[in-house]
Amino acid sequence: LAAQYVDVLQIPAFLVRQTDLLVAAAKTGKCVSLKKGQFLSPEAMQFAVQKITDSNNPKVAIIERGNSFGYTDLIVDYRGISTMQQYAPVILDVTHSLQQPNQNSGVTGGRPELIETIAKAGIAVGADGLFIETHPTPERALSDGANMLRLDRLEDLMQKLTRVREAII
Template sequence: MDKFTVIAGPCVIENEDVCFEVADTLVKLQEKYTDIRFIFKSSYDKANRSSVHSFRGKGIEYGLKVLEKVKKNFGLPVLTDIHESDQAEPVAEVVDIIQIPAFLCRQTDLLLSAARTGKEINVKKGQFLAPWDTKNIVEKLQFGGAKKFYLTERGVSFGYNNLVVDFRSLPIMRQYAPVIFDATHSVQLPGGKGSSSGGQREFVYPLAKAAISVGVDGLFFETHPDPDRALSDGPNQIPLSEFPSIIENLLSLREFLLEKGI
Protein backbone atom coordinates (compact mmCIF):
# COMPACT_ATOMS: atom_id res chain seq x y z
CA MET A 1 0.00 0.00 0.00
CA ASP A 2 1.55 3.29 -1.12
CA LYS A 3 0.03 5.48 1.59
CA PHE A 4 -1.58 4.97 4.95
CA THR A 5 -5.30 4.82 4.18
CA VAL A 6 -8.47 5.97 5.93
CA ILE A 7 -11.72 4.53 4.57
CA ALA A 8 -14.83 6.25 5.91
CA GLY A 9 -18.46 6.98 5.16
CA PRO A 10 -22.05 6.21 6.14
CA CYS A 11 -22.99 2.54 6.36
CA VAL A 12 -25.60 2.73 3.61
CA ILE A 13 -26.42 5.32 0.96
CA GLU A 14 -29.52 6.95 2.43
CA ASN A 15 -29.50 10.04 0.22
CA GLU A 16 -27.14 12.48 -1.47
CA ASP A 17 -27.14 14.98 1.40
CA VAL A 18 -25.71 12.57 3.98
CA CYS A 19 -23.07 11.29 1.56
CA PHE A 20 -22.07 14.80 0.47
CA GLU A 21 -21.76 16.01 4.06
CA VAL A 22 -19.45 13.14 4.95
CA ALA A 23 -17.47 13.56 1.73
CA ASP A 24 -16.96 17.24 2.46
CA THR A 25 -15.46 16.36 5.84
CA LEU A 26 -13.13 13.82 4.22
CA VAL A 27 -11.98 16.35 1.62
CA LYS A 28 -11.02 18.81 4.35
CA LEU A 29 -9.04 16.09 6.12
CA GLN A 30 -7.38 15.14 2.82
CA GLU A 31 -6.29 18.74 2.31
CA LYS A 32 -4.74 18.76 5.79
CA TYR A 33 -3.11 15.33 5.61
CA THR A 34 -1.72 15.11 2.09
CA ASP A 35 0.38 12.03 2.88
CA ILE A 36 -2.72 10.03 3.87
CA ARG A 37 -5.17 8.51 1.39
CA PHE A 38 -8.81 9.16 2.26
CA ILE A 39 -11.44 6.96 0.60
CA PHE A 40 -15.22 7.49 0.71
CA LYS A 41 -17.22 4.35 1.49
CA SER A 42 -20.92 3.60 1.44
CA SER A 43 -23.13 0.69 0.38
CA TYR A 44 -25.96 0.74 -2.15
CA ASP A 45 -27.39 -2.41 -0.59
CA LYS A 46 -27.03 -4.05 2.80
CA ALA A 47 -28.01 -7.55 1.83
CA ASN A 48 -27.44 -9.09 5.27
CA ARG A 49 -29.66 -6.97 7.51
CA SER A 50 -31.06 -8.77 10.57
CA SER A 51 -34.70 -8.23 9.59
CA VAL A 52 -36.46 -8.43 6.24
CA HIS A 53 -38.14 -5.15 7.24
CA SER A 54 -34.85 -3.27 7.76
CA PHE A 55 -33.74 -0.59 5.30
CA ARG A 56 -31.31 -2.15 2.83
CA GLY A 57 -30.61 0.83 0.62
CA LYS A 58 -32.03 2.25 -2.60
CA GLY A 59 -30.40 -0.20 -4.94
CA ILE A 60 -27.43 -0.39 -7.25
CA GLU A 61 -28.63 2.11 -9.88
CA TYR A 62 -29.31 4.93 -7.41
CA GLY A 63 -26.29 4.04 -5.29
CA LEU A 64 -23.81 4.14 -8.15
CA LYS A 65 -25.16 7.50 -9.29
CA VAL A 66 -24.52 8.94 -5.83
CA LEU A 67 -21.04 7.41 -5.66
CA GLU A 68 -20.25 8.81 -9.10
CA LYS A 69 -21.29 12.28 -7.91
CA VAL A 70 -19.12 11.97 -4.79
CA LYS A 71 -16.16 11.01 -6.95
CA LYS A 72 -16.75 13.84 -9.43
CA ASN A 73 -17.74 16.62 -7.02
CA PHE A 74 -15.25 15.92 -4.23
CA GLY A 75 -12.38 14.22 -6.03
CA LEU A 76 -12.29 11.32 -3.60
CA PRO A 77 -11.73 7.68 -4.52
CA VAL A 78 -14.86 5.69 -3.71
CA LEU A 79 -15.48 2.20 -2.37
CA THR A 80 -18.57 0.04 -2.21
CA ASP A 81 -19.31 -3.64 -1.73
CA ILE A 82 -20.77 -6.27 -4.03
CA HIS A 83 -22.82 -9.30 -3.06
CA GLU A 84 -23.20 -11.16 -6.36
CA SER A 85 -20.74 -11.90 -9.14
CA ASP A 86 -22.72 -10.09 -11.81
CA GLN A 87 -22.44 -6.83 -9.85
CA ALA A 88 -18.67 -6.64 -10.26
CA GLU A 89 -18.56 -5.19 -13.78
CA PRO A 90 -21.16 -2.41 -13.41
CA VAL A 91 -19.73 -1.42 -10.02
CA ALA A 92 -16.20 -1.37 -11.42
CA GLU A 93 -17.29 1.23 -13.99
CA VAL A 94 -17.81 3.71 -11.15
CA VAL A 95 -15.78 2.84 -8.07
CA ASP A 96 -12.05 2.73 -7.40
CA ILE A 97 -12.15 -0.08 -4.85
CA ILE A 98 -14.50 -3.07 -4.74
CA GLN A 99 -15.22 -4.49 -1.31
CA ILE A 100 -16.14 -8.08 -0.49
CA PRO A 101 -18.36 -8.32 2.63
CA ALA A 102 -17.22 -10.41 5.58
CA PHE A 103 -19.93 -13.05 5.28
CA LEU A 104 -18.94 -13.58 1.62
CA CYS A 105 -15.16 -13.49 1.97
CA ARG A 106 -14.73 -17.14 0.96
CA GLN A 107 -17.06 -17.04 -2.05
CA THR A 108 -14.71 -18.04 -4.84
CA ASP A 109 -16.81 -16.80 -7.76
CA LEU A 110 -17.36 -13.44 -6.07
CA LEU A 111 -13.65 -12.98 -5.40
CA LEU A 112 -12.71 -13.97 -8.94
CA SER A 113 -15.29 -11.68 -10.53
CA ALA A 114 -13.95 -8.75 -8.50
CA ALA A 115 -10.35 -9.65 -9.34
CA ARG A 116 -11.06 -9.75 -13.08
CA THR A 117 -12.20 -6.13 -13.09
CA GLY A 118 -8.65 -4.96 -12.46
CA LYS A 119 -9.84 -2.74 -9.60
CA GLU A 120 -8.37 -2.55 -6.12
CA ILE A 121 -10.12 -4.97 -3.78
CA ASN A 122 -10.77 -4.81 -0.07
CA VAL A 123 -11.87 -8.07 1.56
CA LYS A 124 -13.45 -8.02 5.00
CA LYS A 125 -12.28 -11.04 7.02
CA GLY A 126 -15.28 -13.09 8.10
CA GLN A 127 -16.19 -13.07 11.77
CA PHE A 128 -15.84 -16.85 11.63
CA LEU A 129 -12.39 -16.98 10.02
CA ALA A 130 -8.95 -17.52 11.53
CA PRO A 131 -6.42 -14.88 10.44
CA TRP A 132 -4.11 -17.46 8.83
CA ASP A 133 -7.00 -18.67 6.66
CA THR A 134 -6.98 -15.34 4.82
CA LYS A 135 -4.01 -16.71 2.91
CA ASN A 136 -6.53 -18.70 0.85
CA ILE A 137 -8.46 -15.51 0.07
CA VAL A 138 -5.29 -13.90 -1.23
CA GLU A 139 -4.51 -16.93 -3.38
CA LYS A 140 -7.96 -16.72 -4.97
CA LEU A 141 -7.52 -13.03 -5.71
CA GLN A 142 -4.11 -13.62 -7.26
CA PHE A 143 -5.49 -16.51 -9.30
CA GLY A 144 -8.12 -14.10 -10.65
CA GLY A 145 -5.45 -11.60 -11.65
CA ALA A 146 -5.83 -9.04 -8.86
CA LYS A 147 -2.76 -6.88 -8.36
CA LYS A 148 -3.76 -4.57 -5.52
CA PHE A 149 -5.80 -5.84 -2.60
CA TYR A 150 -6.21 -5.50 1.15
CA LEU A 151 -7.54 -7.55 4.05
CA THR A 152 -9.72 -5.94 6.71
CA GLU A 153 -10.04 -7.13 10.30
CA ARG A 154 -13.49 -6.47 11.75
CA GLY A 155 -13.69 -8.61 14.85
CA VAL A 156 -14.39 -12.26 15.56
CA SER A 157 -17.61 -13.85 16.83
CA PHE A 158 -17.37 -14.43 20.57
CA GLY A 159 -20.43 -16.29 21.78
CA TYR A 160 -23.80 -14.91 20.74
CA ASN A 161 -24.34 -11.30 19.56
CA ASN A 162 -20.81 -10.28 20.39
CA LEU A 163 -17.48 -9.63 18.70
CA VAL A 164 -13.95 -9.35 20.05
CA VAL A 165 -10.71 -8.29 18.38
CA ASP A 166 -7.73 -10.60 18.53
CA PHE A 167 -4.91 -8.17 17.77
CA ARG A 168 -2.61 -11.07 16.94
CA SER A 169 -4.55 -11.25 13.68
CA LEU A 170 -3.08 -7.99 12.38
CA PRO A 171 0.58 -9.08 12.05
CA ILE A 172 -0.52 -12.54 10.91
CA MET A 173 -2.67 -11.16 8.07
CA ARG A 174 0.01 -8.63 7.10
CA GLN A 175 2.12 -11.57 6.01
CA TYR A 176 -0.27 -12.00 3.10
CA ALA A 177 -1.47 -8.48 2.23
CA PRO A 178 -1.77 -4.93 3.59
CA VAL A 179 -4.24 -4.84 6.49
CA ILE A 180 -7.00 -2.38 7.31
CA PHE A 181 -8.55 -2.28 10.78
CA ASP A 182 -12.32 -1.72 10.80
CA ALA A 183 -12.81 0.06 14.10
CA THR A 184 -16.57 0.54 13.89
CA HIS A 185 -17.74 -2.93 12.83
CA SER A 186 -15.44 -4.39 15.48
CA VAL A 187 -17.68 -2.89 18.18
CA GLN A 188 -20.89 -4.12 16.56
CA LEU A 189 -23.20 -6.45 18.48
CA PRO A 190 -24.59 -8.55 15.62
CA GLY A 191 -28.32 -9.03 16.00
CA GLY A 192 -27.95 -7.70 19.51
CA LYS A 193 -31.21 -5.76 19.44
CA GLY A 194 -33.30 -8.64 18.17
CA SER A 195 -34.35 -7.34 14.77
CA SER A 196 -31.24 -5.21 14.32
CA SER A 197 -27.62 -5.04 15.43
CA GLY A 198 -26.43 -3.09 18.43
CA GLY A 199 -23.07 -1.51 18.97
CA GLN A 200 -20.69 0.08 21.47
CA ARG A 201 -19.28 3.13 19.71
CA GLU A 202 -17.51 4.25 22.90
CA PHE A 203 -14.90 1.56 22.17
CA VAL A 204 -14.16 2.61 18.59
CA TYR A 205 -11.38 5.03 19.52
CA PRO A 206 -9.59 2.74 22.04
CA LEU A 207 -9.57 -0.15 19.56
CA ALA A 208 -8.32 2.08 16.76
CA LYS A 209 -5.47 3.29 19.01
CA ALA A 210 -4.57 -0.31 19.77
CA ALA A 211 -4.54 -1.19 16.07
CA ILE A 212 -2.25 1.76 15.30
CA SER A 213 0.09 0.59 18.06
CA VAL A 214 0.18 -3.00 16.81
CA GLY A 215 0.65 -1.89 13.21
CA VAL A 216 -1.78 -1.57 10.32
CA ASP A 217 -1.81 -0.08 6.85
CA GLY A 218 -5.10 1.75 7.25
CA LEU A 219 -8.25 2.31 9.25
CA PHE A 220 -11.93 1.90 8.38
CA PHE A 221 -14.78 3.83 10.00
CA GLU A 222 -18.47 4.27 9.45
CA THR A 223 -19.51 7.82 10.27
CA HIS A 224 -22.81 9.65 9.99
CA PRO A 225 -24.06 13.19 10.77
CA ASP A 226 -26.66 11.73 13.15
CA PRO A 227 -25.86 8.07 13.94
CA ASP A 228 -28.84 7.63 16.25
CA ARG A 229 -31.11 8.29 13.27
CA ALA A 230 -29.04 6.38 10.74
CA LEU A 231 -30.97 3.77 8.77
CA SER A 232 -28.31 1.09 9.24
CA ASP A 233 -25.63 0.34 11.85
CA GLY A 234 -26.32 3.50 13.83
CA PRO A 235 -25.12 2.17 17.22
CA ASN A 236 -21.56 1.60 16.02
CA GLN A 237 -21.16 4.63 13.73
CA ILE A 238 -19.16 7.68 14.82
CA PRO A 239 -20.88 11.08 14.88
CA LEU A 240 -19.43 13.02 11.96
CA SER A 241 -18.77 16.03 14.21
CA GLU A 242 -16.33 13.92 16.25
CA PHE A 243 -14.61 12.25 13.31
CA PRO A 244 -11.95 14.90 12.49
CA SER A 245 -10.61 15.04 16.05
CA ILE A 246 -10.52 11.24 16.25
CA ILE A 247 -8.54 11.07 13.02
CA GLU A 248 -6.19 13.83 14.16
CA ASN A 249 -5.41 12.00 17.39
CA LEU A 250 -4.90 8.66 15.69
CA LEU A 251 -2.62 10.08 13.03
CA SER A 252 -0.64 11.92 15.72
CA LEU A 253 -0.17 8.63 17.56
CA ARG A 254 0.95 6.96 14.35
CA GLU A 255 3.46 9.75 13.65
CA PHE A 256 4.82 9.53 17.19
CA LEU A 257 5.36 5.78 16.89
CA LEU A 258 7.04 6.16 13.52
CA GLU A 259 9.37 8.86 14.85
CA LYS A 260 10.34 6.69 17.80
CA GLY A 261 10.77 3.64 15.60
CA ILE A 262 8.30 1.71 17.71
Protein backbone atom coordinates in the same frame (compact mmCIF):
# COMPACT_ATOMS: atom_id res chain seq x y z
CA LEU B 1 -20.77 -4.63 -14.26
CA ALA B 2 -19.92 -2.75 -11.05
CA ALA B 3 -16.25 -2.50 -12.09
CA GLN B 4 -17.24 0.04 -14.76
CA TYR B 5 -18.25 2.50 -12.05
CA VAL B 6 -16.11 1.87 -8.96
CA ASP B 7 -12.45 1.88 -7.96
CA VAL B 8 -12.68 -0.84 -5.30
CA LEU B 9 -14.78 -4.00 -5.26
CA GLN B 10 -15.62 -5.09 -1.74
CA ILE B 11 -16.38 -8.72 -1.00
CA PRO B 12 -18.68 -9.14 2.02
CA ALA B 13 -17.55 -11.30 4.93
CA PHE B 14 -20.04 -14.07 4.26
CA LEU B 15 -18.92 -14.34 0.61
CA VAL B 16 -15.15 -14.15 1.09
CA ARG B 17 -14.81 -17.92 0.60
CA GLN B 18 -16.65 -17.99 -2.74
CA THR B 19 -13.93 -18.75 -5.29
CA ASP B 20 -15.92 -17.82 -8.41
CA LEU B 21 -16.81 -14.41 -6.98
CA LEU B 22 -13.22 -13.69 -5.91
CA VAL B 23 -11.79 -14.68 -9.28
CA ALA B 24 -14.40 -12.60 -11.14
CA ALA B 25 -13.62 -9.57 -8.96
CA ALA B 26 -9.88 -10.04 -9.45
CA LYS B 27 -10.21 -10.27 -13.23
CA THR B 28 -11.68 -6.76 -13.36
CA GLY B 29 -8.24 -5.38 -12.45
CA LYS B 30 -9.82 -3.27 -9.72
CA CYS B 31 -8.61 -3.29 -6.14
CA VAL B 32 -10.42 -6.05 -4.24
CA SER B 33 -11.26 -5.47 -0.59
CA LEU B 34 -11.86 -8.70 1.33
CA LYS B 35 -13.86 -8.42 4.54
CA LYS B 36 -12.61 -11.11 6.92
CA GLY B 37 -15.52 -13.18 8.09
CA GLN B 38 -16.08 -13.08 11.84
CA PHE B 39 -15.94 -16.87 11.68
CA LEU B 40 -12.51 -17.06 9.97
CA SER B 41 -9.04 -17.20 11.43
CA PRO B 42 -6.47 -14.67 10.22
CA GLU B 43 -4.54 -17.54 8.63
CA ALA B 44 -7.57 -18.55 6.55
CA MET B 45 -7.46 -15.19 4.75
CA GLN B 46 -4.31 -16.21 2.89
CA PHE B 47 -6.45 -18.42 0.65
CA ALA B 48 -8.84 -15.62 -0.29
CA VAL B 49 -5.89 -13.32 -1.04
CA GLN B 50 -4.22 -16.05 -3.08
CA LYS B 51 -7.32 -16.43 -5.25
CA ILE B 52 -7.04 -12.74 -6.13
CA THR B 53 -3.29 -12.75 -6.75
CA ASP B 54 -3.42 -16.04 -8.69
CA SER B 55 -5.80 -14.21 -11.03
CA ASN B 56 -2.97 -11.75 -11.81
CA ASN B 57 -4.32 -8.97 -9.62
CA PRO B 58 -1.95 -7.77 -6.88
CA LYS B 59 -4.40 -5.05 -5.77
CA VAL B 60 -5.98 -6.63 -2.70
CA ALA B 61 -6.55 -5.64 0.92
CA ILE B 62 -8.02 -7.39 3.93
CA ILE B 63 -10.58 -5.71 6.17
CA GLU B 64 -10.39 -6.86 9.81
CA ARG B 65 -13.72 -6.50 11.57
CA GLY B 66 -13.45 -8.69 14.63
CA ASN B 67 -14.33 -12.25 15.53
CA SER B 68 -17.54 -13.67 16.93
CA PHE B 69 -17.35 -13.72 20.69
CA GLY B 70 -20.31 -15.57 22.07
CA TYR B 71 -23.59 -14.94 20.31
CA THR B 72 -23.92 -11.19 20.74
CA ASP B 73 -20.51 -9.57 20.51
CA LEU B 74 -17.40 -9.18 18.38
CA ILE B 75 -13.83 -8.81 19.56
CA VAL B 76 -10.68 -7.77 17.70
CA ASP B 77 -7.68 -10.05 18.10
CA TYR B 78 -4.86 -7.64 17.26
CA ARG B 79 -2.42 -10.51 16.71
CA GLY B 80 -4.32 -11.22 13.49
CA ILE B 81 -3.35 -7.90 11.94
CA SER B 82 0.33 -8.76 11.69
CA THR B 83 -0.53 -12.31 10.62
CA MET B 84 -2.72 -11.08 7.76
CA GLN B 85 -0.15 -8.46 6.72
CA GLN B 86 1.94 -11.36 5.47
CA TYR B 87 -0.72 -11.77 2.75
CA ALA B 88 -1.96 -8.22 2.03
CA PRO B 89 -2.37 -4.77 3.60
CA VAL B 90 -4.84 -4.81 6.50
CA ILE B 91 -7.44 -2.16 7.22
CA LEU B 92 -9.12 -2.25 10.62
CA ASP B 93 -12.85 -1.63 10.37
CA VAL B 94 -13.16 0.06 13.73
CA THR B 95 -16.88 0.71 13.83
CA HIS B 96 -18.09 -2.62 12.48
CA SER B 97 -15.83 -4.47 14.90
CA LEU B 98 -17.83 -2.79 17.67
CA GLN B 99 -21.16 -4.17 16.48
CA GLN B 100 -23.17 -6.35 18.80
CA PRO B 101 -25.18 -8.60 16.51
CA ASN B 102 -28.13 -10.81 17.45
CA GLN B 103 -29.47 -8.66 20.27
CA ASN B 104 -32.72 -9.72 21.94
CA SER B 105 -34.37 -6.60 20.52
CA GLY B 106 -33.78 -7.91 16.98
CA VAL B 107 -31.68 -4.84 16.17
CA THR B 108 -27.88 -4.89 16.06
CA GLY B 109 -26.33 -2.95 18.91
CA GLY B 110 -22.91 -1.35 19.21
CA ARG B 111 -20.26 0.15 21.47
CA PRO B 112 -19.38 3.52 19.90
CA GLU B 113 -17.79 4.68 23.16
CA LEU B 114 -14.93 2.27 22.34
CA ILE B 115 -14.17 3.67 18.86
CA GLU B 116 -11.19 5.70 20.08
CA THR B 117 -9.79 2.74 22.05
CA ILE B 118 -10.06 0.28 19.15
CA ALA B 119 -8.67 2.81 16.64
CA LYS B 120 -5.67 3.71 18.83
CA ALA B 121 -4.87 0.05 19.37
CA GLY B 122 -5.12 -0.62 15.63
CA ILE B 123 -2.69 2.18 14.86
CA ALA B 124 -0.34 1.04 17.64
CA VAL B 125 -0.08 -2.50 16.25
CA GLY B 126 0.54 -1.22 12.74
CA ALA B 127 -2.73 -1.54 10.83
CA ASP B 128 -2.28 -0.21 7.29
CA GLY B 129 -5.46 1.82 7.52
CA LEU B 130 -8.67 2.41 9.44
CA PHE B 131 -12.30 2.40 8.40
CA ILE B 132 -14.54 4.48 10.65
CA GLU B 133 -18.18 4.92 9.81
CA THR B 134 -19.52 8.34 10.79
CA HIS B 135 -22.79 10.27 10.63
CA PRO B 136 -23.97 13.69 11.86
CA THR B 137 -26.70 11.99 13.92
CA PRO B 138 -25.99 8.25 14.27
CA GLU B 139 -29.30 7.65 16.03
CA ARG B 140 -31.05 8.67 12.78
CA ALA B 141 -28.75 6.72 10.42
CA LEU B 142 -30.52 4.24 8.18
CA SER B 143 -28.00 1.50 8.96
CA ASP B 144 -25.31 0.76 11.59
CA GLY B 145 -26.07 3.85 13.67
CA ALA B 146 -25.53 1.93 16.91
CA ASN B 147 -21.78 1.69 16.29
CA MET B 148 -21.04 4.93 14.40
CA LEU B 149 -18.90 7.87 15.40
CA ARG B 150 -20.68 11.22 15.54
CA LEU B 151 -19.28 13.33 12.70
CA ASP B 152 -18.47 16.24 15.03
CA ARG B 153 -16.04 13.95 16.93
CA LEU B 154 -14.07 12.83 13.87
CA GLU B 155 -11.56 15.68 13.68
CA ASP B 156 -10.51 15.31 17.33
CA LEU B 157 -10.16 11.55 16.92
CA MET B 158 -8.05 11.95 13.79
CA GLN B 159 -5.71 14.35 15.61
CA LYS B 160 -5.26 11.83 18.43
CA LEU B 161 -4.67 8.97 15.99
CA THR B 162 -2.09 11.03 14.11
CA ARG B 163 -0.18 11.58 17.37
CA VAL B 164 -0.28 7.84 18.10
CA ARG B 165 1.01 7.08 14.61
CA GLU B 166 3.81 9.63 14.93
CA ALA B 167 4.82 8.15 18.30
CA ILE B 168 5.30 4.64 16.92
CA ILE B 169 7.18 5.55 13.75
